[in-house]
Amino acid sequence: MYDTIIIGGGPAGLTAGLYTSRARLKSLLIEKGFTGGQVMTTEWVENYPGFEEGVSGAELSQKMEKQATKFGLEIIQGSVADISLNDNIKKITLEDNTQYETKSIILATGSNPRPLKIEGEDTFRGRGVSYCATCDGAFFKDEKLAVIGGGDSAVEEGLFLTKFAETVYIIHRRDRLRATKVLQERAFANPKIKLVWDSVPEKIAGDDSGVQSLHIKNIKTAEQSRLEVRGVFIYVGYNPNTGFLKGLVNLNENNYIITDENMSTSTPGIFAAGDVRAKPLKQIATAVGDGATAGVAAEKYIEGNF
Ligand code: NAP
Numbered sequence: 001m002y003d004t005i006i007i008g009g010g011p012a013g014l015t016a017g018l019y020t021s022r023a024r025l026k027s028l029l030i031e032k033g034f035t036g037g038q039v040m041t042t043e044w045v046e047n048y049p050g051f052e053e054g055v056s057g058a059e060l061s062q063k064m065e066k067q068a069t070k071f072g073l074e075i076i077q078g079s080v081a082d083i084s085l086n087d088n089i090k091k092i093t094l095e096d097n098t099q100y101e102t103k104s105i106i107l108a109t110g111s112n113p114r115p116l117k118i119e120g121e122d123t124f125r126g127r128g129v130s131y132c133a134t135c136d137g138a139f140f141k142d143e144k145l146a147v148i149g150g151g152d153s154a155v156e157e158g159l160f161l162t163k164f165a166e167t168v169y170i171i172h173r174r175d176r177l178r179a180t181k182v183l184q185e186r187a188f189a190n191p192k193i194k195l196v197w198d199s200v201p202e203k204i205a206g207d208d209s210g211v212q213s214l215h216i217k218n219i220k221t222a223e224q225s226r227l228e229v230r231g232v233f234i235y236v237g238y239n240p241n242t243g244f245l246k247g248l249v250n251l252n253e254n255n256y257i258i259t260d261e262n263m264s265t266s267t268p269g270i271f272a273a274g275d276v277r278a279k280p281l282k283q284i285a286t287a288v289g290d291g292a293t294a295g296v297a298a299e300k301y302i303e304g305n306f
Pocket residue numbers: 047116148149150151152153154156172173174177178200201235236237238280281282283
């Protein structure tokens with residue numbers, strides 16, 4: 001019997017685990033892939049306080065994991081298939097049928113890249129279509145690439161891709177970027193980046209060797225054109241990983257978990273933290289804040305003070 005089980009090992013989950021372990025709660029963290037979550041696939045992080053020169057996503061993830069396990073957090077790899085409730089005891093079943101019992105749960109499952117759902121996206125996934133510049137950028141030395149989206153991810157990863165690529169087209173559906181100003185300034189100043197405004201991708205085309213071109217349409221003029229690119233990096237937002245919850249806690253209209261300011265969900269003893277939670281700002285800095293709050297809330301819940 002655990003005091004708390006944390007599902008998801010990104011910054012929110014690892015911080016929750018740091019706090020619950022330091023509170024001497026018997027704590028287990030279950031992670032499906034690798035700890036660090038989306039940070040692990042981020043090349044460079046420069047808006048997380050305490051690292052004035054910035055820090056690589058991989059290093060930051062490893063530091064967070066080491067810090068939490070130092071205080072006793074157990075981490076296992078596994079994919080949660082089901083959660084059932086029996087009075088105050090919560091039972092978690094993994095896909096391999098392993099079961100764990102716990103008094104409280106912290107949901108920190110984050111979100112996954114949202115697909116564009118255009119022709120060619122699935123066909124060329126892994127053969128030129130990518131959702132991770134850090135993972136795949138180096139395969140495209142001196143090539144022309146397209147990045148889809150106008151948010152922080154698209155611009156930040158587009159800038160990263162200029163280390164390898166000859167040209168990076170950033171295709172955005174409006175005439176103004178959503179990304180934070182400092183990233184915009186860098187993109188405008190980078191000669192390898194070419195912004196393609198008011199345009200949406202329609203089709204990714206290629207052959208046996210992978211992607212050869214991206215078909216786009218200007219939504220103001222209806223003009224269609226084709227960009228000769230070998231890679232298409234898609235950054236059009238994220239979907240929360242809440243499908244496995246099957247009605248266990250209340251979600252909002254976009255399937256993010258609704259919590260109060262203590263990270264409590266609609267079900268007593270179940271808390272949520274990080275990108276999986278409905279909130280205005282999704283950053284590493286806000287994820288760790290959520291994790292700390294959820295960890296302390298779980299402690300209070302177990303002590304009966306909640
Ligand atoms: P986002 O902020 O939701 O931006 C998604 C972008 O994709 C928007 O520009 C959107 O256009 C565009 N888009 C959405 N659906 C589209 C479609 N079907 N076709 C074409 N374009 C489409 O997502 P994100 O950039 O991944 O960021 C997610 C969160 O993480 C944000 O809170 C962000 O601040 C944070 N983040 C922060 C950093 C950082 O601080 N360094 C880095 C990465 C991410 P519109 O603008 O027209 O809606």
